[in-house]
Amino acid sequence: MDLLRRFALGEIDAFETLVRQYQGEVYAWILRIVRDPGIAEDLTVETLWRIYRARHRFRPDGNFAAWARRIATNLALDHLRSKRLQRSFVAEPGGEPQPDPLLQREAREKIQQAFRRLPAKLQVAAMLALVEEQPYDDIADALGTSAAAVKVRVFRAVRILRRQLRRLGVRP
Amino acid sequence: MTEHDDHQIREALQQAFPPVNTKLRRDLWPALLRKLDAAPASVPWYDWALIGLTASVFLFFPQWILVFAYHL
Numbered sequence: 001m002d003l004l005r006r007f008a009l010g011e012i013d014a015f016e017t018l019v020r021q022y023q024g025e026v027y028a029w030i031l032r033i034v035r036d037p038g039i040a041e042d043l044t045v046e047t048l049w050r051i052y053r054a055r056h057r058f059r060p061d062g063n064f065a066a067w068a069r070r071i072a073t074n075l076a077l078d079h080l081r082s083k084r085l086q087r088s089f090v091a092e093p094g095g096e097p098q099p100d101p102l103l104q105r106e107a108r109e110k111i112q113q114a115f116r117r118l119p120a121k122l123q124v125a126a127m128l129a130l131v132e133e134q135p136y137d138d139i140a141d142a143l144g145t146s147a148a149a150v151k152v153r154v155f156r157a158v159r160i161l162r163r164q165l166r167r168l169g170v171r172p
Numbered sequence: 173m174t175e176h177d178d179h180q181i182r183e184a185l186q187q188a189f190p191p192v193n194t195k196l197r198r199d200l201w202p203a204l205l206r207k208l209d210a211a212p213a214s215v216p217w218y219d220w221a222l223i224g225l226t227a228s229v230f231l232f233f234p235q236w237i238l239v240f241a242y243h244l
Contacts, residue, residue, distance in 0.1 A: 019201050028194035035192055044196075045203050052208065111188035130182045131189050158181050 005060040015055070019048055022065060026072050029142070032132045033076040033124055043079060047072040066141050073124065073142040080120035107170050114164040118157055125153035126161070 006014035026047055031040035050071050051058075058067060115123065124143065128134040129150065136147040143150065165171070230237050 016201060019204060020199070023200050024196045027196045027200070031192050031194050035189060037192075037197065041197075041200065041203075045200050045207060048200065048204050049207050049211070052204075053211075107184075108188045111184055115185070115188065126185070127189070131185050158178065161181060161185075 002060070004058070004062075004064060008055050008058050008060050010055060015052055018064065022068055023048065025065060026068050029069055030072050030076050032134070033073070033127055034079055035127075039079065043072065043075050047075055050075070069138070069142040070144055077120050077124055080123055110168045110170045111161075111165065114161055114168060114170075117164060118160060122153050122157040122160070125150050126157035129154045130158075 003014050003017060007018055023044060027040055027044040030043045030047070031037060034040055034043065047068065051068055054071075058064070115126070118126065121143070125139060128139045128142075129136065136150050140147040140150045226240075230240070
């Protein structure tokens with residue numbers, strides 16, 4: 001019997017194999033959205049736990065990675081909604097800031113601030129499409145919508161962002 | 173909004189949010205296993221339905237309780 005079928009039947013060994021196979025991918029996807037390694041780890045564990053609990057609903061002929069990404073995105077969205085006004089984006093220590101003398105630190109902070117004020121759904125779409133340059137189809141799949149709808153969200157995010165930045169006196 | 177504007181905002185965002193290291197730092201299976209162990213076992217809906225049905229039968233036919241107890 002194949003791995004996904006055994007997982008759907010509740011075999012813990014099959015689930016462990018799937019976790020080891022997909023945990024890195026799920027973590028990377030969540031981290032691209034929340035941009036905090038600690039939070040991304042917690043949300044990855046939560047995602048995998050929910051996947052296990054929902055195993056009866058998984059069709060063994062389906063795409064496990066896409067299903068996991070959708071659950072992960074929903075959790076990341078919930079996290080952004082709950083933290084929308086409080087949290088700050090933390091740069092990963094391993095990440096290399098791109099040097100640009102034109103964009104001052106203050107301007108960067110204002111952009112982050114303006115970005116955090118966007119509705120969570122717009123934040124996710126804009127972060128994945130503009131910052132992470134993920135394919136629109138993957139983003140749409142993870143958000144449970146169409147690529148056209150994602151483009152609309154990105155367009156709206158950019159428009160709001162531009163208006164807020166103008167108000168903050170920043171011109172990208 | 174022009175393509176040039178879009179490009180500018182994309183660049184500004186990419187600089188505001190530096191690339192993240194997406195490599196997982198540790199294996200999450202042990203943490204997940206702890207969470208699975210700690211989670212209370214959920215009772216499926218059909219078990220609740222069976223309990224409800226049995227309780228209803230005993231309510232209307234209390235003499236069956238003795239028959240049921242005998243077979244336990």
